[in-house]
Amino acid sequence: TRRKRPLPPGPKGLPLLGNIYDVPKSREWLAYQRWSQQYDSDVIYLNLAGTPVVVVNTIDAAYELFERRSALYSDRPKMTMLNDLVGCDWHFVFMGYGNRWRERRRVFHQYFHPSAALQHRPRALRGARVLLSRLLDAPDDFMGHLRHMAGSLIIGVAYGLDVQPKDDPYVATAERALHAMAMAGNAGSFLVDSIPWLKHVPAWFPGADFKRKATEWRKSTTAMVEVPFKAVKNAIADGMAPPSMVLSLLGTLEEEDDSTHMEKLFSGVAAAAYTGGSDTTVSALGSFFLAMLLHPDVQRKAQAELDGVVGNDRLPDFSDEQSLPYITALVQEVLRWRPVTPLAVPHRLVSEDEYRGYRLPAGAIVVGNGWAMLHDENRFPHADEFIPERFLTPDGQLNTDMKDAELPAFGFGRRICPGRYLACSSLWISIASILSSLEIYKPLDDQGNPIEPSGDYTTGLVTYPLPFKCGFKPRSKAAEDLIHAAVIQLD
Numbered sequence: 001t002r003r004k005r006p007l008p009p010g011p012k013g014l015p016l017l018g019n020i021y022d023v024p025k026s027r028e029w030l031a032y033q034r035w036s037q038q039y040d041s042d043v044i045y046l047n048l049a050g051t052p053v054v055v056v057n058t059i060d061a062a063y064e065l066f067e068r069r070s071a072l073y074s075d076r077p078k079m080t081m082l083n084d085l086v087g088c089d090w091h092f093v094f095m096g097y098g099n100r101w102r103e104r105r106r107v108f109h110q111y112f113h114p115s116a117a118l119q120h121r122p123r124a125l126r127g128a129r130v131l132l133s134r135l136l137d138a139p140d141d142f143m144g145h146l147r148h149m150a151g152s153l154i155i156g157v158a159y160g161l162d163v164q165p166k167d168d169p170y171v172a173t174a175e176r177a178l179h180a181m182a183m184a185g186n187a188g189s190f191l192v193d194s195i196p197w198l199k200h201v202p203a204w205f206p207g208a209d210f211k212r213k214a215t216e217w218r219k220s221t222t223a224m225v226e227v228p229f230k231a232v233k234n235a236i237a238d239g240m241a242p243p244s245m246v247l248s249l250l251g252t253l254e255e256e257d258d259s260t261h262m263e264k265l266f267s268g269v270a271a272a273a274y275t276g277g278s279d280t281t282v283s284a285l286g287s288f289f290l291a292m293l294l295h296p297d298v299q300r301k302a303q304a305e306l307d308g309v310v311g312n313d314r315l316p317d318f319s320d321e322q323s324l325p326y327i328t329a330l331v332q333e334v335l336r337w338r339p340v341t342p343l344a345v346p347h348r349l350v351s352e353d354e355y356r357g358y359r360l361p362a363g364a365i366v367v368g369n370g371w372a373m374l375h376d377e378n379r380f381p382h383a384d385e386f387i388p389e390r391f392l393t394p395d396g397q398l399n400t401d402m403k404d405a406e407l408p409a410f411g412f413g414r415r416i417c418p419g420r421y422l423a424c425s426s427l428w429i430s431i432a433s434i435l436s437s438l439e440i441y442k443p444l445d446d447q448g449n450p451i452e453p454s455g456d457y458t459t460g461l462v463t464y465p466l467p468f469k470c471g472f473k474p475r476s477k478a479a480e481d482l483i484h485a486a487v488i489q490l491d
């Protein structure tokens with residue numbers, strides 16, 4: 001009887017190719033949400049040239065499948081190009097569900113769970129203050145400054161290394177690797193992902209260009225894992241290693257441990273922190289700048305709250321968090337309004353399942369449509385508007401009913417982002433610091449008219465606002481002096 005159950009509804013598709021031409025090449029999450037409404041089903045089914053795909057579009061369905069049935073829904077699709085050929089099998093985000101993944105996730109968790117993440121707050125505060133001075137000195141390169149801040153924070157936490165103000169070799173190595181991973185991991189770009197035995201084709205074989213690309217990309221990703229890890233080991237040998245995740249992990253090695261295995265594991269986990277934490281934070285802060293340009297009223301309201309609590313003779317710090325609910329709500333709204341990873345990272349269903357009378361086939365790729373959940377009009381009325389108040393009670397306190405409402409921005413079930421506590425602290429202190437001391441405004445064109453941002457985004461696993469013009473100036477002379485003084489203190 002189970003076999004006879006229907007698949008979830010979805011567009012009909014072509015013989016053999018299925019829905020390959022139905023799924024748009026960009027912003028697929030919008031099409032998935034539309035189909036979910038059209039077929040009146042929170043799960044929809046697609047056949048991508050023989051690969052079954054289930055898209056989960058509501059928070060209730062996500063809870064039932066990813067959370068309550070997590071033993072079935074925590075695997076990842078196999079990515080032959082990225083894992084086997086480019087050699088990214090050290091990264092636990094791409095690992096199948098099992099002991100290898102569990103071991104790495106456990107190691108990572110020790111350094112990023114809620115109370116461990118508290119220890120990274122001084123670094124996040126420092127990063128936010130350096131960011132202020134960089135925005136003041138060279139406002140045009142604001143995305144570059146975000147990249148520098150996010151990179152320095154993670155490199156600091158993971159390896160204890162200081163990052164150069166410009167052209168840092170560790171950041172450059174990591175950026176090259178991230179680019180290689182984005183290319184190699186792009187779903188549908190490489191036939192070898194659908195026909196894994198092609199990985200055995202020799203590189204000289206006609207049409208085996210993917211093997212040559214993989215060899216090139218492997219060099220960048222390997223360097224990203226090995227170069228900063230070796231730097232820490234050298235610093236330990238010189239007795240000069242500052243505190244870091246890698247230093248502490250190496251300190252746990254026992255004589256009887258297989259040190260080659262353990263070092264591979266540690267270096268992979270540290271590199272996973274960088275790849276998970278840099279682009280995502282940059283994207284979220286890019287959306288924050290965009291939101292402030294488009295909603296000056298929100299900026300003014302946030303600044304009024306900061307002025308009342310922090311005043312104008314100091315910069316905010318984490319001790320202000322409880323007194324600044326509007327800022328916390330604003331951070332939640334940034335994550336909800338323009339989700340960094342609209343479709344999270346795909347999961348895989350390990351064995352056949354049944355949901356609301358539908359059959360979900362074994363091996364299906366299961367995509368959580370976080371975008372649809374965070375733009376559900378029933379939960380978030382006027383979902384496309386930027387309204388931090390939706391996370392507050394009428395008297396301006398954080399609304400406990402909306403606690404964690406932005407969580408789908410961080411994915412689902414056992415695979416939910418393990419770096420989210422660090423991410424939220426770093427977003428919070430950056431946003432509070434910027435709003436308390438800087439004015440974010442639309443620069444003027446040659447005719448003296450404000451330059452409007454398009455508000456458009458890139459598409460892909462991690463989305464960013466397309467390049468836009470944004471101005472930054474100190475809110476007052478006192479604010480400017482505070483920024484300079486804060487940076488001198490840090491030095």
Ligand code: HEM
Nearest residue numbers: 093273276277280340341344345410411412415417419423
């Ligand atoms: C705004 C910032 C961030 C967003 C929106 C974000 C989002 C996500 C999402 C959607 C996933 C996939 C979840 C799933 O499969 O269902 C994920 C996984 C992951 N994230 Fe984040 N992330 C952020 C920041 C960070 C930071 C700062 C770190 C590191 C400190 C990090 C490390 C990771 C790792 C290691 C994974 C893989 C988890 C696994 O597969 O078990 N992320 N993140």
